[in-house]
Amino acid sequence: MWLAEVTEMRPQELAGVSEAYEDAANCLWLLSNAKPCANCKSPIQKNEGCNHMQCAKCKYDFCWICLEEWKKHSSSTGGYYRCTRYEVINQVEEQNKDMTVEAEKKHKGFQELDRFMHYYTRFKNHEHSYQLEQRLLKTAKDKMEQLSRALSGRDGGPPDTTFIEDAVLELLKTRSILKCSYPYGFFLEIKSTKKEIFELMQTDLEMVTEDLAQKVNRPYLRTPRHKIIRAACLVQQKRQEFLASVARGVAPSDSPEAPRRSFGGGTWDWEYLGFASPEEYAEFQYRRRHRDRQQRRQRGDIPHLDDPSDSTLADTQEMGGGLTD
Known part of the structure; x- marks a missing residue:
């Protein structure tokens, strides 16, 4: 393998x-x-x-x-x-x-080896970042406790501080996707339209990922809560778009999407739900997961990064299958 x-x-x-x-x-x-x-x-x-x-x-x-x-x-x-x-x-x-x-x-021969080194070094960089950012899970819990103590009693109820851990979990998922994307990109046809689109989306995902990493990877939180949530939401959106494009064979960004409608057990388009943009709908979904996770934490059921019950991990498993071919 x-x-x-x-x-x-x-x-x-x-x-x-x-x-x-x-x-x-x-x-x-x-x-x-x-x-x-x-x-x-x-x-x-x-x-x-x-x-x-x-x-x-x-x-x-x-x-x-x-x-x-x-x-x-x-x-x-x-x-x-x-x-x-x-x-x-x-x-x-x-x-x-x-x-x-x-x-x-x-x-x-050395040109081909140099090309391999380009993809290999970036693969190792994301792998190293993933290992370092795994430690953020523990520090995220410490920050949540500190923030909870600082905000307790202000609104009469326990403050929602799960956004910190959720942002770190999202960061780890995306790092895993980016790490595997470089071996996948290595085998794409050189100088093809498919490869150009893939690398553009890959670069776009890396940019928002690094932005989120800078916001959460600090000894003390300096970024407001709503900005961290919005950054994590944007990373999730870009990650899902990237995975969907890989699943479609990296279709051009201007390719028409199949029309989606509501059905039993299916999904709704954001415009049918009254949202102004896909970003607003994605942020709504992100906040809804916050509430669900907070309720599970109150019951003592704390989600884990590899927990299959977390709906956002399905795409990570899909990426793992799609990129190893």
Whole structure:
């Protein structure tokens, strides 16, 4: 399974990849823009019109066209322009062609490795962020208790502080999705419309996720409650849109959606429920889950991140199945 193989990769196995990639690129450039000295093989770039070249390293005089000794280019050997004959030039070009093909193969291999490193490093970054943000669950509960003590007695009832833990749970779900999205994106067709749309939505989801992370990952809460709820709601909305697009095969954003109507056990469109926008309806759903979780906490039934009874985890399981293909 790709996830297990990528997770078990050690950093030392990939050490020196960037340096080797640069060496291959430099080698290809030298073969395209320079020639080796006929004596010491040092690369030489021609910057003057004359074909009489002298190596700056070994002081060897040779011809730029045929790479033979310059002293051979005299009237006794057929003249200075004997090397412009087809047979001589063809022989030199064949040698250069073989060297260029070999360098291009090496360069292409390192290009593919460099592309893999791009996706691998971002996969590991989100995995590392997920591990760090898991610790926020405990600190979130501490912050909830502190906030509850500070606000107790103001409104006559216990304050709703579950929005902190809910925001952290939403953050962890989205981190898991983003982590798996990079191996998925690696196998998408390069320079395709599907890949471009996927990366745009992926970037959009990362932006709102980092915004939420900055709001909740602080020693003390500085962001107002309604802003944290709105940020978590936006992350949830973007995550669900991202998952839906992956499930559809990353359909274009302007593709018409199938009309939805109310039915038994189904869903309603936000406009039929009287909401001004999908964002307002999503925030309503988010607040409703807050009330449900608060009631379960009062009964002692505290939800867990991997609890299948949490309706918002269905899409996480869907993503896990959709991205491992």
